[in-house]
Amino acid sequence: MNIDFEPIAVRDVYDGYMNAGYDGVVGYGGALDIRPKFQREFVYDNARQQAVINSILSGFPLNTMYWAKQTDPSTGDVAFEMLDGQQRTMSICEYLEGSFSVIVGGNPKTFDNLSAVDQERILDYKLMVYQCMGDEDEQLAWFEVINIAGLTLRPQELRNAVYTGPWLTDAKRYFSRENQGAHKLAKDYVTAGDVNRQDLLQKAIEWQGGKGDGSVKSYMNAHRKDANANALWTYFKSVIDWAKLIFPTRRAQLRSVPWNVLYEKYGQDQLDAGELEKRVKALMSDDEVQKRSGIYTFVLTGDERALSLRAFTVNQKLEAYEKQNGICPKCGEHYEFEEMDGDHILPWSKGGKTTSENCQMLCIRDNRSGG
Template identity: 50%
Template sequence: MDIDLHPIAIREVVEGYTDDGEGGVFGYAGHLNIRPPYQREFVYKQKQRDAVIDTIFKGFPLNVFYWVENPDGTFEILDGQQRTVSLSQYANGDFSVDVGGNLKGFPNLTADEQERFLDYELLVYRCKGPDSEKLDWFRTINIAGEKLEDQELLNATYYGPWLTHAKSIFSKTGGAAYGLGEKYLVGEPIRQKYLETALKWISERDGLEHHKQYMAAHQHDQNANELWSYFRSIIHWVEDTFPKYRSLMKGQPWGPLYDRYGQDPVDTDALEIEIAALIQDDEVTSNRGIYQYVLTRDPKHLSLRQFSDDQRLAIYERQGGRCANGAKCKTVGNDNGQQVFELAKMDADHIVPWSKGGRTDIANGQMLCISCNRSKGAL
């Protein structure tokens, strides 16, 4: 890749700045694509954005910018989108910053302050090279102020018409996926978390080891309709199966649950009664696992309460350090169940299991030697 330094004044970069949302973001009199397909959305927080403008007025150097020169003479930003958008929005009068102790937007600046801002030179490296080198550089160079998320790096590799359509659905705050699934997903769409989640779900459905395999297979598809249709099916199933919403439903592995249980008939009223009872059950220490439990029936999701050290000691003393299985004890050499074990070599166990109404209290507890407890778990 050929790289040459070309200092460019801010006035040239922000000339003709336009932000048409999905239509694109452009500057440099229309010759600079500020948000090419492989780039992320604008994610700077106010503090970061303001710091860029403050740097300019203090005359401090900004990190370098990288532009890729296209065969037709236009450019696209390889590194520096966040800073470029910050500069352009300020010059456009979109926000104000502290300048000399006063809060000023660009139109409020004095003539000499405006000239000082516009004359500031950015250190821009223009790069020429094939797409493979361009995207490899994008993955490795330091993006000032914000670490790229894994999905953003994958977007850099597998950009094309499929990704453009997928991002229009999954990567917009207030977009279609956000409107449908915001209550059920975690993370920010703008940082590609919704897209990443949907891709992981559909890739697991298809038996793929990593969702980048799905992206590679569909990179040149003209749309992402399959992914969007699958995502909608999942969310609609969740809404139908659990009509009463709780914040516990946010961030659950709904995709794999839908694949396994989505076709099973359910009694939604009975499920709701059970969920409400589980939330109130003090034996359940992980309420977040309740939704997985009522579908899978695997109690590991509930993190059921365990006997405390004090309870274990009390039960141990009650049994005189002997295994509760007595003469049936599985430990070799425990003649007629009379061996006394060290506390550390015994496990506390429920006499009546939780599934049958047993509680985690001393009256319902017994100490088993490790051999007996393991053999019991294997039955």
């Protein structure tokens, strides 16, 4: 791969700038694709955008940018893709477009309100650009290296750079747009994280392809050349539609439920949403339940571990231990305190509370065997 260094003036990068949102961003006379299909969405907040402009006005250097260079063999036309530097480049161009202001001399000023001297200072500012030319795999491998070093991307953003293709382009259409597609459908039922930073896309892949970085990579690699992401979207939508059908009452705890796991096991069962809601409502007011998001799993599975039921305190267990003189009421043998654990005399499932009166100490063997 060939790599060349070239300082490029802001005015040249801004020439032909057009921000069409999700349909793409171009500049440099239309020759620079500022947001290629593998890039993340624009995520700089106003403070970071202002910091970029203030750095330029102060003459401070910005970090190096990286462009991928491509030449059309039939025409000789040269085009570029932004490998690294999208956020800074768009901040500069959006300021020139008048999208935000910066404080200059104690007053907020858009580009049009700057003095002619300051305007020229920005337009003449040289961006430090490395241009690389190589095949797609070489460019993307380099992109992975420079972003690991800079710690600028989240894991899914970095995976997007490596496993680019028609499948990813289509997947981002569903999962990378806030208040649209998957986010609009599921925001009451999943913790979406930062949609623009690809958190929701990662969750969708984990649901269908398995958890862990290796599983997500394997799934993306296997599907990167697929014409579309219909399978991923269809599965995600099926899971959420099922969750909404059986648990239609909106609560904050819904966002922490492993819906894909429950869907795989109970998605084909005939469930009574009204009866499930009665049980959920009762459990929500039960002060014995410590993990309320686990209620949804419990009413389907019956597994009390999902609830993290209130445990006996050390004092309550010591009191019971002294009353029993260290004797396990199940096997009749004596044990040290550390060899026993608290158990409900009347089980929680039958209305028993975690109180001193309802505490007995069982040896660990009897307690684990269910008494």
